[in-house]
Amino acid sequence: MPLALWALTLSAFAIGTTEFVIVGLVPTIAGDLGVSLPCAGLLVSLYAVGVAIGAPVLTALTGRWNRKIVLMSLMTLFVIGNLLAWQAPSYETLIIARILTGLAHGVFFSIGSMIATGLVSKNKEASAIAIMFTGLTVALVTGVPLGTWIGQHFGWRATFLVVSMLGLIALIGSAMLVPNNLKQSAPATFKEQLHVLIKPRLLLVYLMTILGYGGTFTAFTYLAPILEQHTGFTPSVIGLIMLVYGGSVAVGNIWGGKLADQRGPISALTLIFSALSIILLLFTFTMGSKVAAVLTILVWGAFAFGNVPGLQLYVVKQAQQHAPNAVDVASGLNIAAFNIGIALGSIIGGSVVENMSLQDTAWIGAVISVLALLVTRYNGLLDKRELQHT
Numbered sequence: 001m002p003l004a005l006w007a008l009t010l011s012a013f014a015i016g017t018t019e020f021v022i023v024g025l026v027p028t029i030a031g032d033l034g035v036s037l038p039c040a041g042l043l044v045s046l047y048a049v050g051v052a053i054g055a056p057v058l059t060a061l062t063g064r065w066n067r068k069i070v071l072m073s074l075m076t077l078f079v080i081g082n083l084l085a086w087q088a089p090s091y092e093t094l095i096i097a098r099i100l101t102g103l104a105h106g107v108f109f110s111i112g113s114m115i116a117t118g119l120v121s122k123n124k125e126a127s128a129i130a131i132m133f134t135g136l137t138v139a140l141v142t143g144v145p146l147g148t149w150i151g152q153h154f155g156w157r158a159t160f161l162v163v164s165m166l167g168l169i170a171l172i173g174s175a176m177l178v179p180n181n182l183k184q185s186a187p188a189t190f191k192e193q194l195h196v197l198i199k200p201r202l203l204l205v206y207l208m209t210i211l212g213y214g215g216t217f218t219a220f221t222y223l224a225p226i227l228e229q230h231t232g233f234t235p236s237v238i239g240l241i242m243l244v245y246g247g248s249v250a251v252g253n254i255w256g257g258k259l260a261d262q263r264g265p266i267s268a269l270t271l272i273f274s275a276l277s278i279i280l281l282l283f284t285f286t287m288g289s290k291v292a293a294v295l296t297i298l299v300w301g302a303f304a305f306g307n308v309p310g311l312q313l314y315v316v317k318q319a320q321q322h323a324p325n326a327v328d329v330a331s332g333l334n335i336a337a338f339n340i341g342i343a344l345g346s347i348i349g350g351s352v353v354e355n356m357s358l359q360d361t362a363w364i365g366a367v368i369s370v371l372a373l374l375v376t377r378y379n380g381l382l383d384k385r386e387l388q389h390t
Helices: 003-033 037-061 067-087 091-118 122-154 156-177 190-197 200-220 223-231 235-263 265-286 290-304 308-322 324-355 360-388
Strands: none
Touching: 003 037, 003 067, 003 091, 003 122, 003 156, 003 223, 003 235, 037 091, 037 324, 067 091, 067 156, 091 122, 091 324, 122 156, 122 235, 190 200, 190 324, 200 223, 200 265, 200 290, 200 308, 200 324, 200 360, 223 235, 223 290, 235 265, 235 290, 235 308, 265 290, 265 308, 265 360, 308 324, 324 360
16 A cells, blocks of 8 residues: 555544544533533534535535645644644634534545555555554554643643644645646535435435444543543543554454445444433433543443444445435535534533533433434335335
């Protein structure tokens, strides 16, 4: 595999770390900037909004640009956003910084796959994409707990400084290693993207994705304050628990992919959303015990992100059937849907914390996961009907 691919993987690692590390730092940021927990949790939502807007809109706007120029521009924006977060004098400045880095994230994963496939021969394209996305998985396993640990010991600002340095190394690596003459496919227009959005079957997949992620992030956004206030862990231990969570996420991702291949996406997602609903409901009661809470989080991690392969596979299958000329666009919009789910979940979680309690985020997350399960079963029913009519 070419060295340029590892520069993309490092970029994916830095971007993945900056997205999710905020979860472990919510109580620290709230205390330092003098804002409420829901306000600090909103930083998760606004980043996700940046991704959701950036993925379709900026991808279309930069469709005719040279791929390397787009990549360099994105990583520059990413570094600037994290440096701004490091030096943010106020909560409002931190909001701007999070939206900027979210915009960069959205386009990076949209064009990163295209760049990765352009670096290798046809028979190695899938492996190239897998290697690039490894950066995101490794970020959840090591980047997030390490970033949380840095934030707990040296202040949350230090975390953003370290991430910006990682982004800078990735930027330099890309400048040196990524070729200028990358192959370029015809850019997706706004019309093509809008066409995808009027297909009812694709909208149902996006709803499934939004609810599937919304359920997890209603509680996950406030995991650090839950572990501090309800479970009784000290802030220094939370980074270690994030490491446990990240490890189970990595295992869950691989297992979820194999399950979707073996049983089909609907069957796999039915199992995953059912388990997720039960685990989130259980967490309402286990968060009071240190051992039970950690065990619940370990199982939760495996199911929380195990739905990603199934959801991506299902949206591609539906797009091939209902929008064959815009499969890439449909897949990209599902990435936006993941982040809309993250944004809505963390907003709902913030409202629950403000009006109810931290403990209630878990069972409300379970209810949202049940809704994801119902939409999944409805999709399965529609698939059977379509099969009977062919």
